[in-house]
Amino acid sequence: MNFGGGEGPWNHAKRVEEISSVTRNGEEVPITIHIVGIADPFEAHAKKVLENQRKISPKPAMWKDTQVFASYETMINTLPKIDAVFVGVPPGSHGSVSTPNNIEMACAAKGIHMCIEKPISCYPIDEVQQVADAIKRAVDRDGLVVSVAYMFRYNKAVQKIKEIIEEHGPVRAFNARYNTAYSMLNKEMWWNVDKCGGPIVEQATHFCDLARFFCGEVDLSTVSATSIKQHEPLGALKALPLGLQNLEQSLSPAQRVPRVTSALWRFTNGAIGSLMHGVQLHGQKYEAEIELWGDGYRIVFLEPYGNCKLSVRLSGSETTEVISLGEDDMYLTEDRAFVESIVNKNTRAIQSSYEDSVQTYALTWKIRSMAENQ
Numbered sequence: 478m479n480f481g482g483g484e485g486p487w488n489h490a491k492r493v494e495e496i497s498s499v500t501r502n503g504e505e506v507p508i509t510i511h512i513v514g515i516a517d518p519f520e521a522h523a524k525k526v527l528e529n530q531r532k533i534s535p536k537p538a539m540w541k542d543t544q545v546f547a548s549y550e551t552m553i554n555t556l557p558k559i560d561a562v563f564v565g566v567p568p569g570s571h572g573s574v575s576t577p578n579n580i581e582m583a584c585a586a587k588g589i590h591m592c593i594e595k596p597i598s599c600y601p602i603d604e605v606q607q608v609a610d611a612i613k614r615a616v617d618r619d620g621l622v623v624s625v626a627y628m629f630r631y632n633k634a635v636q637k638i639k640e641i642i643e644e645h646g647p648v649r650a651f652n653a654r655y656n657t658a659y660s661m662l663n664k665e666m667w668w669n670v671d672k673c674g675g676p677i678v679e680q681a682t683h684f685c686d687l688a689r690f691f692c693g694e695v696d697l698s699t700v701s702a703t704s705i706k707q708h709e710p711l712g713a714l715k716a717l718p719l720g721l722q723n724l725e726q727s728l729s730p731a732q733r734v735p736r737v738t739s740a741l742w743r744f745t746n747g748a749i750g751s752l753m754h755g756v757q758l759h760g761q762k763y764e765a766e767i768e769l770w771g772d773g774y775r776i777v778f779l780e781p782y783g784n785c786k787l788s789v790r791l792s793g794s795e796t797t798e799v800i801s802l803g804e805d806d807m808y809l810t811e812d813r814a815f816v817e818s819i820v821n822k823n824t825r826a827i828q829s830s831y832e833d834s835v836q837t838y839a840l841t842w843k844i845r846s847m848a849e850n851q
């Protein structure tokens with residue numbers, strides 16, 4: 478997440494290098510950012526990444542004094558001044574009240590601003606709520622800026638959908654479909670629900686978040702879900718690499734990733750939401766879309782992870798228009814909003830606070846729990 482990879486366009490380091498100014502009182506004000514530390518238990522690998530970054534960076538001076546640490550505790554207790562951190566770690570490594578997975582609480586205690594990757598945890602919702610409460614106290618006490626990286630909220634197409642909803646009335650039905658390409662997904666952590674939280678918590682969290690962004694809060698008492706589990710007749714995956722097959726056999730059935738999950742719920746305003754998540758495609762390209770129905774309109778959010786565009790039929794029309802909003806680096810917009818909020822000492826640019834993201838986490842946790850126990 479912090480330095481990119483083959484799975485997607487995310488790379489916080491690249492975006493931070495592009496930020497040389499922020500907007501203050503309507504004017505662009507130059508700023509200088511220094512990366513003072515990288516914390517990673519795989520210290521040797523982190524040092525190689527840093528060495529490469531110094532070679533390829535358009536701003537090598539940004540990395541001149543960067544140090545590598547084997548733990549975040551050592552980093553935040555050693556370095557004299559840290560303004561902000563990007564928390565880009567696996568779900569099981571943060572969002573907990575227990576050391577060493579209490580990164581957010583430790584940073585909050587030191588007044589360090591945070592941009593936190595999703596999902597915010599993979600621990601039970603009650604424990605995550607304790608983390609949220611501690612962060613809120615720091616936000617209220619110190620004016621802490623905390624942004625959770627739900628990057629789609631910064632997407633031009635998503636903002637356009639919000640405009641359409643505002644003009645044409647509320648959404649009556651939210652339908653999300655997310656089908657994962659699994660045959661090249663070789664991270665062992667991802668295939669163990671205890672470590673990643675499962676695909677609803679780890680992946681579909683983006684679409685659950687957009688459900689709330691477009692339609693409002695979910696009545697969690699209405700959530701129902703079912704899944705095809707690994708040990709069931711339709712649970713076999715013919716393109717799963719042998720090493721991952723062996724890994725799954727070493728896990729208990731409860732730790733294995735579900736193959737298809739279907740969920741249904743009501744929003745507090747009475748609208749209906751649904752989600753279908755699959756681990757079914759081969760190769761590397763995912764297939765995903767969101768469909769919204771309202772009185773007189775239908776909107777489809779197409780290729781959200783690629784060349785985003787909208788298919789729109791509006792009130793009073795029988796014509797469907799495909800809208801492309803051009804180039805859009807939602808990751809840069811997100812990171813710029815975070816940096817700008819720190820400089821301006823307000824959070825107006827932040828689209829997803831930690832307090833808000835806990836509600837998304839609660840929805841994903843509920844779907845996972847219902848599907849596991851049905």
